[in-house]
Amino acid sequence: MKRVVLFLATNLAILVVLSIVMSVVMSVFGVDFGSYTGLLVFAAIFGFGGAFISLFMSKWMAKRATRARVIEQPSSDVERWLLNTVARQAQIKMPEVAIYDSPEPNAFATGATKNSSLVAVSTGLLRSMNKDEVEAVLAHEVSHVANGDMVTLTLIQGVVNTFVIFLARALAGLINSALRGNQQGGSHHGGGGFAYFGLVILFEIVFGALASLIVFYFSRQREYRADAGAARLVGAPKMIAALQRLSQGRESQLDDKMLAFGIKGKLTKSELMMTHPPIEKRIAALRDRRFQ
Template sequence: MNRIVLFLATNLAVIVVLSIVLNILMAVFGIDFGSYQGLLIFAALFGFGGAFISLAISKWMAKRSTGARVIEQPRNEAERWLLDTVSAQARKAGIKMPEVAVYDSPEPNAFATGPSKNNSLVAVSTGLLRSMNKDEVEAVLAHEVSHVANGDMVTLTLIQGVVNTFVIFLARVVAGLINNALRGNQGGSRTGGGGFAYFGLVILFEILFGMLAQVIVFYFSRQREYRADAGAARLVGPQKMIAALRRLQQGRESQLDDRMMAFGIKGKLSRSELMMTHPPIEKRIDALQQGRFK
């Protein structure tokens, strides 16, 4: 319930902030959001704005939604080892030391998030620490550090912003064309005006176009996983990463929230690879064995 409330409150706050910005743009620049140019500005504002606000608060959201505890002063040898390992990997990868956290979950998983390479968080689950040996945990940490070093959080945010923009824009254009045709309104607003029928069509096309857009986002997410695996292989050696992946095969699918799942070490299963944020583990192992994605 706390996760649901947090999710709804965050999205409401994003909408409020963007609506205020939208009203300022209308008042200051006199933008006509009934034109295609104005609609594109509206779509970009909400498409990129929502994505970048989510990125800016990603560490805060991750800590709140998982209950992750940042290790500031190690309480035991295991926590000291985690800090030392991530520190060494961060130096080798050429990034600032991320925050390191542990969250309570029986599933073996880990994730990285944050608004930039030098302002990031790497978190591991208690289930991962219990089920893996040190070599395997080291490889998982290297995978997450590689996500940070590759700038994957920003890259995926940009991709999400682009597809969000086109989903919002195209849904309203197509809905407007259909609404005008049904009403015989040839001289009305080019973007379709208003009314319940128009907004109903907008919602329908946003869902349809959004599903198609996710295929694009998921494709890039899978490519990032291959590159993060390769980065981990460079940091700790391919055999450790392969061993960690084989260990993950024995666990259940990811229980992380959708916003963080793309940055976890393991994703959810799907009947079609097109709808997976992570490639099948066997394909990831094969890529490492064949030396691809170096």
């Protein structure tokens, strides 16, 4: 229930902020949101705005979704080792390091910028892996942060969101106008009404599914690069051993919004729908020294 409330509150906050931004743009710049130019501005505000607000809230949301405990003063040798290992690997400002309670072996990194990031590992990962393997996992997550992967994926998500919103409304307006025998002189809304909004929803579902394939592709590529970054930091054998260990466990149980940031993803019938490449392909890439 807590996660549902958090999800609803977050999305409500995003809608409120973006509505205020849209009102300001309309009053200050006189943008007509009934024109195609205005529609593109509207789509960009909600497409990029939603993506970036989610990015800036990502660390806060991740801590609460997983109930991660940030290590401020280490209370054990394991916690002290985790802090020292991340500090040694980080070529950026020291990320926050956290542990969250979960039986599955997993870890994730998130944060709005390279210098304001979080690296978290599960208790299941600490129990199931030896120090060399945990070190490789930490190096993988630190590489995500150093590569700026969170910002890159947000920009890509913003672009595809913008085009999904724009195309869905533009096509819905054209079809609705044609069905009513009423051209609106370039207006995207085609007179509005239930038919228009029904078409918008339909097209957003279709275009959103197609756009997801683009986001999933870039997500898989960044996993290869983070694996390669870990190999440079700790050596390919350690990263391969960590991936082999991960392959023995079940698929990721992280929430969908955080799934792309974990070291392990979920299996699907098609690789096109996966946020992470199959582990055997990641191991093969490390052995072939691809993405180095």
